[in-house]
Amino acid sequence: MKPFPKKYKHTDAETQWQARWAEDDAFKWSPDAPAETDYVIDTPPPTVSGTLHVGHVYSYTQADIMARYMRMSGRNVLYPIGWDDNGLPTERLVEKVKKVRGGNMSREEFVALCKEVIPPYEDEFRNLFSRLALSVDWSREYQTISDESRKVSQLSFLDLYRKGLLERRLEPTLWDPADRTAIAQAEVEEIEREGKLNQIPFEIEGGELEPAIIATSRPELIGACGGLMIHPEHPRAKELVGKNAISPLYGVPIPIYAEDTVDPEKGTGIVMCCTFGDVTDIQWYRKHKLPLRVVIDEAGKMKSDLAIGSEGWPSKDVEAAQAIITQLAGLKAEKAKEAILEILKERGLILKQDVTHQVVPVAERSGAPLEIIVTPQWFIKTLDYKDQILEKAREITWRPEYMRQRLESWVEGLKWDWGISRQRHFGVSIPVWYSKRPGEEGKIIVPSPDQLPVDPTSDLPEGYSADDVIGEKDVLDTWATSSVSPQLVTRTVSEDLGKDYETHKRLFPMAMRPQAHEIIRTWAFYTIVKALHHGQSVPWNNISISGWCLASDGSKMSKSKGNVIDPIKLLDEYGSDVVRYWTGTSRLGHDTALSPNTLAQGKRLVTKLWNAIKLAHMAWEQVPEGALAQPSTVKADFAAGLISHPMDQWMLGHLSETVAKATEAFEKYEYAQALRHVEDFFWRIHCDNYLEIVKRRTRFEGVPDAEQTSALYALFHASATITKLFAPFMPFVTETLHDVLWGEGDNAIATIHARGSWPKAEDFIAPDTFRREGDNFVSILAAGRKVKSELQVSMKAPVEVMEVAGLRDSDPNESLARVMGDTALDMEAVMSTQTIVWAHPLSEGLPRAASPDNDFEVALKMAPQEPKSE
RNA sequence: GGGCGUAUAGCUCAGUUGGUUAGAGCGUUACGUUGACAUCGUAGAGGUCACAAGUUCGAAUCUUGUUACGCCCA
Structure with a gap:
């Protein structure tokens, strides 16, 4: 036995074990172990350009607690880690740090800059994760900017393209005017704000009928109006349907249609249909075959040249229309709204203005109100596959179970296919070229899998020269990369495109996906879509959803409130084990406040654990060299008659039950429940009672007698087992104690966290051994x-x-x-x-x-x- | 508007298929230190389990409704 250190210093232990684990590759997945013991975790790579926050600590530690248990219980755990450095946040960071505009240089040059800027940011995360003792397989660390990662993203593209699940289409697209790029529905956020619903009269052609009064919150789109929609049961429907209205200011004749999807209760019951205000407009456009009339450009500004006065876009007063166009040209949509309202007011064309609460869709990233514009974009087919996506979602076990409903309601409400092209400079290229060869103009050319990764703006397809093709400039949505993390880790996307399909087949689908709940509709959803499209499979069999980490008063942490806690300072103050203990007391799916009380509780536990093991160690230190055999298992030592004292058997019986309960809870992913069982045993049975009772038999000189021997073996087994049971939660202190207990023994295992080191209930004695008598003893003692x-x-x-x-x-x-x-x-x-x-x-x-x-x-x-x- | 979650001691939370007297930590009160631990120990006080109705021999737990807070979706 090694000497017992005087005092436990968490900083020393952390430094020592971090280095040792790294040196030993302690958590490396073993390809030689039987495939049925594989337990693969799909770790979402964090965005390294963001700041570290306690949320990272919280959700990644939750995953690690399970990972450590799974490994100790005998699974061959593959716990990979990557860093996401491929998206818009990275582009912005690099531009800021290097004071450049990505668009002004070649993609290659920009990527080189990224590779220069990113490492220190990556190091911060690496350092945090290492200090947290995340038991990842560092030999598999990856970057999403790497060639390997880009290759898999492009392979994924190729596979879907070949299967016809991915296509380029010219159609209305959600558009972020601030970042000037197409976005997907998942990146839309709806904010509530106060708006004005304006009632505006449209004269009716012929002049015999009263004007049609429409209600709109977007008067700047009057120029884009292609039709008026009126509910068929509206009192004026009979006289208006089939007639033309004349749009104010622009003088454009606008046909009036009966449309039963108009809400007759809202506004005036007559609405403008424009190019494009919202999804409903698109549906009506398709249904009534209306002409496209685009008035807002890609920057979200009013266009300066509209073909008003042409054949397809006639006007009663072309001059007046052009004057309005000139007046509004270049204004952002919001400004144009104000300006046009001013003009309408002057002319007495605002009949009524109601203040309403309206829901405005904005881009999640930029916060800019969305536009819908028509440009060619690449789409992955999702709308036609809703049922299959839902089916896959149901094949996955969700923890907690109700989180699945978040995904289901999202899928059921889908209105857009997944648009994956982004008009950005930096990112994974869309691997296609468009032919300029006579006779095949516009033909889409894709690279062969061997060619990947490619950048079509600088590389060329086989057999084509630079003059023959135009390379696609757009890049892939960052989720298009993130959503293939299972394929990246398992090396390929599908059988016909994979070089190492055997590995893929072995590891896919993965066992578990840990993630936070705010990325269910994005990350989880996309990953499910990809796995479905690539191989008709689920990406993982389990998904566990963590909640948010809240400030100690239960409010959200935010910079504006000034209640953000720096995770590094938190670790400095309490040590990783204590912070992990706090995580271990939380429940999956539930938000958890960072409570000082719980942290203090963890600190107490670490100290108590240290001292309890110290007591056992002190007893063993008195044993003369070679006087006692190294303990085996509880069961064997009991059978050999070494554990003879009834109170020792009573304690070990309780321990046996605790092992069974903790294991059962862990198997259900209820790690907090497991912790509770262990802590309960440790504090109530072991410290409060057993240690007090056993003390009498721990003081001796020379060779211990039978009841002292029994105490020594019981103390050893209790100590060894308790440290193991706490190990997934508090890896550092338990590793230190394990090292002290086993450090020089014959049965020593290098690390307490090794595969298969979790205690097995069948190696113990029956839980009911001396149970009633022992419990009575404790009752009587309490009364005393x-x-x-x-x-x-x-x-x-x-x-x-x-x-x-x-x-x-x-x-x-x-x-x-x-x-x-x-x-x-x-x-x-x-x-x-x-x-x-x-x-x-x-x-x-x-x-x-x-x-x-x-x-x-x-x-x-x-x-x-x-x-x-x- | 639709859906989900939460509500238990002053505070933070457990409470696994309904079953004796609802638990833990912090805080609080009293006491206790020469052999693991004062970053401690022992003992005590403290709860109409949000509210209302129902099912049941029996409800914190199941059903329905109400209220408050939070989240997701429209």
Whole structure:
């Protein structure tokens, strides 16, 4: 046995074990282990250009607690880690740091700059994750900017393209005017704000009928109006449908249609249909075959040249229309709205203005109100596959289960195919060229899998020269890369495109996906879509959803509130084990406040654990070299008669039950429940009672006798098992203790976190061994403590006679030996009493107290106070 | 508007198929230190389990409704 260190210093332990684990590749997945023991985790790579926050600590630690348990329980865990450095946030960061515009240089040059800027940011994450003791397989660390990652993203593109699940289409697209790029529905956020619903009259051609009064919140789109929609049961529907209205300011004749999807309750019951205000406009456009009239450009500004006055876009007053166009040209949509309202007001064309709460879709990233514009984009087919996506979502086990509904409601509400092309400079290229060769102009050319990764703006397809093709400039949506992390880790996307399909087949689908709930509709959704399209499979069998980390008062952490906690400072102050303990007490899916109280509790636990093991160690230190054999298993040592004392068996029986309960909870991913079982045993059974009881037998000189030997083995097994049970939660302190206990033993395993080191209930003794008698012992002891506490004397205060009576099923023929077995010596030692008697009734006049379970009552006759000697 | 979650001691939370007297930590009160631990120990006080109705021999737990807070979607 190694000597026991004087004091536990978390910083030393953390530094030491981090280095050792890294050196030993301690958490490397083993390809030689049987495939059925594989347990693969799909870790979402964090965006390294963002700042570290406690949320990272929280959700990644939750995953690691499970990973460590799974590994210890015998699974061959593959826990990969990557860094996402491929998206718009990285582009922005690099532009800021290097004071450049990505668009002004070649893609290659920009990527080179990224590779220069990113490493320190990546290091921050690497450092945090390493300090947190995430048991990842560092030999598989990857960057999404790497060739390998880009290759898999492009392979994914090729596979879907070949299967016809991915195509380029010219159609209305969600557009972020601030970042000037197409975006997907998942990147849209709806914000509520106060808006104005304006009632504006449209004259009716011929002049015989009253004007049609429409209600709109987007008057700047009057120029884009292609039709008016009126509910068929509207009182004016009969006279208006089929007529033309004349748009104010522009003088454009606008046909009026009956449309039963118009909400007759809202506004005036007559609405403009424009190119394009929202998804409904697109549906109506398609249904009624309306002409495209685009008035807003890609920057979200009013266009300066509209073909008003042409054949397809006539006007009653072309000059007036052009004057308005000129007046509004170049204004952003919001400004144009104000300007056009001003003009309409001047002309008396605002009949009514209602203040309404409206829901405005904005781009999640830039916060800019969205536009819908028509440009060619690449789409992955999702709308036609809703049912299959839902089916896959149901094949996955969600923890907590109700989180699946988030995905389901999202899928059910999908209105757009997944647009994956982005008009950005930086990112993974869309691997296609468009032919300029006579006779095949516009033909789409894709590279061969061997050619990947390609940049079509600088590379060329086989057999074509630079003059023959135009390379696609757009890049892939960053989710298009993120969503193939399972394929990246398993090396390929599908059988016909894979070089290492055997590995893929072995590892896919993965066992578990840990992630936070705010990325269900994006990351989880996309990953499911990809796995479905590539191989008709789920990407993972389990998904566990973590909640948010909140400030100690339960509010969200935010910079504006100033309540953001720096995770590094948190780790410095408490140590990783304590912070991980806090995570371990949280429940999957639930938000958890960063409570100082829980952190303090963790700190207490680490200290207590340290001291409890120290006690066991001190006992063993007294054993002469070679006097006792190295402990084996509880079961074997019990069978060999080494563990002979009933209270030792009682404690080990409880421990056996704890192992079973903790294992069961972990198998259900209820790690907090597991922690509770372990902590409960450790604190209540082991420290509060067992250690007090066993102390009598831990002091000896020379070779221990039978009951001392029994104590030594019991203490060893308890210590070794308790450290293992706590190991997934507190890897550093448990590793330190494990090293001290086993460091030089024959049965030593290098790390407590090794595969298969989790205790097995079948290696213990039956939980009910001496259970009733031992529990009675503890009850009686509690009653005795209470008497002493009420007398306000120390536990060491000497007692002459301790009287015990059974309260329940009180039987005068019962005896002490029958309720608590042959343990009177132990009770005498803990209570400092000379004798114990079974008394019916208890002597009158003595101080007495009942046990907490009311099964026993104890009276104490204290020994006369000895005069204190000087 | 639709859906989901949460509501238990002063505070933070457990409570696994309904079952004795609802638990833990912090805080609080009293007491206790020469052999693991004062970053401690022992004992005590503290709860109409959000509210209302129902099912049941029995409800924190199941059903329905209400309220408050939070989240997701429209």
